[in-house]
Amino acid sequence: MDMEKSHSFLFSGLHFDRKRFASDFARFKKKKEGDELGHDETSTAELVEKAVSGKKRRRKAKDSEVVEGFSVFKSSEAVKTAEEENVVETDDTERKEMNRQAEKAALLRKKHGVHISGHNVPSPLQNFAELSLRYNCKGYLLRNLAGLGFKEPTPIQRQAIPVLLSGRECFACAPTGSGKTLAFICPILMKLKPGTKDGIRAVILCPTRELAAQTARECKKLAKGKKYYIKLMTKELAKCGDFEKMLCDILISTPLRLEFAIRRRKLDLSRVEFLVLDESDKLFELGFVEQIDSVVKACSSPSIIRSLFSATLPDKVEELARSIMHDAVRVIVGRKNSASELIKQKLIFAGSEEGKLLALHQSFAESLNPPILVFVQSKERAKELYKELAFDDIKADVIHADLSQTQRENAVDNFRMGKTWVLIATDVIARGMDFKGVNCVINYDFPESAAAYIHRIGRSGRAGRSGEAITFYTEADLPFLRNIANVMVASGCEVPSWILALPKLRRKKHRPQRDHISVVPLGMDNA
Numbered sequence: 001m002d003m004e005k006s007h008s009f010l011f012s013g014l015h016f017d018r019k020r021f022a023s024d025f026a027r028f029k030k031k032k033e034g035d036e037l038g039h040d041e042t043s044t045a046e047l048v049e050k051a052v053s054g055k056k057r058r059r060k061a062k063d064s065e066v067v068e069g070f071s072v073f074k075s076s077e078a079v080k081t082a083e084e085e086n087v088v089e090t091d092d093t094e095r096k097e098m099n100r101q102a103e104k105a106a107l108l109r110k111k112h113g114v115h116i117s118g119h120n121v122p123s124p125l126q127n128f129a130e131l132s133l134r135y136n137c138k139g140y141l142l143r144n145l146a147g148l149g150f151k152e153p154t155p156i157q158r159q160a161i162p163v164l165l166s167g168r169e170c171f172a173c174a175p176t177g178s179g180k181t182l183a184f185i186c187p188i189l190m191k192l193k194p195g196t197k198d199g200i201r202a203v204i205l206c207p208t209r210e211l212a213a214q215t216a217r218e219c220k221k222l223a224k225g226k227k228y229y230i231k232l233m234t235k236e237l238a239k240c241g242d243f244e245k246m247l248c249d250i251l252i253s254t255p256l257r258l259e260f261a262i263r264r265r266k267l268d269l270s271r272v273e274f275l276v277l278d279e280s281d282k283l284f285e286l287g288f289v290e291q292i293d294s295v296v297k298a299c300s301s302p303s304i305i306r307s308l309f310s311a312t313l314p315d316k317v318e319e320l321a322r323s324i325m326h327d328a329v330r331v332i333v334g335r336k337n338s339a340s341e342l343i344k345q346k347l348i349f350a351g352s353e354e355g356k357l358l359a360l361h362q363s364f365a366e367s368l369n370p371p372i373l374v375f376v377q378s379k380e381r382a383k384e385l386y387k388e389l390a391f392d393d394i395k396a397d398v399i400h401a402d403l404s405q406t407q408r409e410n411a412v413d414n415f416r417m418g419k420t421w422v423l424i425a426t427d428v429i430a431r432g433m434d435f436k437g438v439n440c441v442i443n444y445d446f447p448e449s450a451a452a453y454i455h456r457i458g459r460s461g462r463a464g465r466s467g468e469a470i471t472f473y474t475e476a477d478l479p480f481l482r483n484i485a486n487v488m489v490a491s492g493c494e495v496p497s498w499i500l501a502l503p504k505l506r507r508k509k510h511r512p513q514r515d516h517i518s519v520v521p522l523g524m525d526n527a
């Protein structure tokens, strides 16, 4: 691929007029043939060719260091013929044009808070129309984007789409609710032919079933009008699907189900051209990493394009991923690992576990502005809090990993439709879930990490809307308070200075033992 690039790069802007230099060209051709017979005649065309290939060598050497730097060719030692003067002039114009383009791209990135690393990064999109001007995007996709009301690409879409379309692997980190899903689906749809019998050519991995189902739905919306085979790996499919006969262009799955299908059902992923790890930092956590490993191995095509997307991308994950990626481009929107600036964040000291419950009842009694998401630390606590709220006149529901698939789906659907006002949840829906217009996220239990905090509160303040996040804390959470306060400060929220002066904590996860959620004093339940 690099070879191809340097080839087209070398000859772009250089037009050797074969008609005008017909006689030279004929001599050059003769010379080439004559070379084999030991002739020694130098033609104009050959001089040009020599000068150019000399440039090619120097340019190749220079390419590995910096992208700009064409001035080096000005010191060509080769004899300058009139034709070569032409070449140099063309080179100069080409250089100026490239510099102009690079400057324009840098300004656009600056305007949208896009930071990149990697060489030869394609310029960001100015608008969706550029998808067809630069990349020949089909009309159906542009119509679907317009139909969904997407007028302008979001910053991550502006940069990540051209990166993936140019065949480069990509690490992408952008705030919650900033349109990362479209950033990876769009290039897949643009690159893959719909409805072929070639087998699976794109795999999107998500950490939860809910997110996988949501991503499959988004993918179908964007593909509307084209006969793509888009499949969600359900439990039944993983267990009983006839993979040899299954028509599938794009497969969306959780790592567990996909690994099961690969290992037990011999699912063939050797023709996969795009592998996306959504919420990639989660997927590189213990418990997922072995499954990811087997999926990465099964996607064995040498030309595969892998990409990692998340709102949080710790350095450790980047290092690990870098070992499997080739020449990846890194795209960061805003500050890495930070919360969306659209969310107003507050910390509330609730004193004790009982204090938290009273504070929640009180805040609901004073003003209830649904839809509201309430996060707790475990499924046991989710059940407990749900029981407590059931006495109030509030339409509450609960979602956690102990529920059946159907119960989980219903909980999500009812919340989406507005039938549920308050959804009590564990971290099972903390990442990626796109509930439109969540007004407030309440961290009833303090999040276990800064990343968990960023993802949880990121269920509100999406797609340009504002949101609110309230985090309760007790004495037990004090050692971890500073970590969350730092995230708040980084996204422009005010935090009391004493919190920022708390000692630094090395421990990454915070899951204290907590008293049961109940206003009834312990031991009185059966009275």
Ligand SMILES: Nc1ncnc2c1ncn2[C@@H]1O[C@H](COP(=O)(O)OP(=O)(O)OP(=O)(O)O)[C@@H](O)[C@H]1O
Binding pocket: 149, 150, 151, 152, 153, 154, 157, 174, 175, 176, 177, 178, 179, 180, 181, 182, 310, 311, 431, 432, 433, 434, 458, 462, 463
């Ligand atoms: N260009 C756009 N213009 C307007 N809205 C958009 C655009 N692209 C995506 N959206 C909408 O923005 C919302 C958030 O998008 P998405 O779920 O992809 O966010 P995300 O960055 O993946 O968030 P998270 O980190 O929480 O997973 C969705 O409702 C989506 O439809």
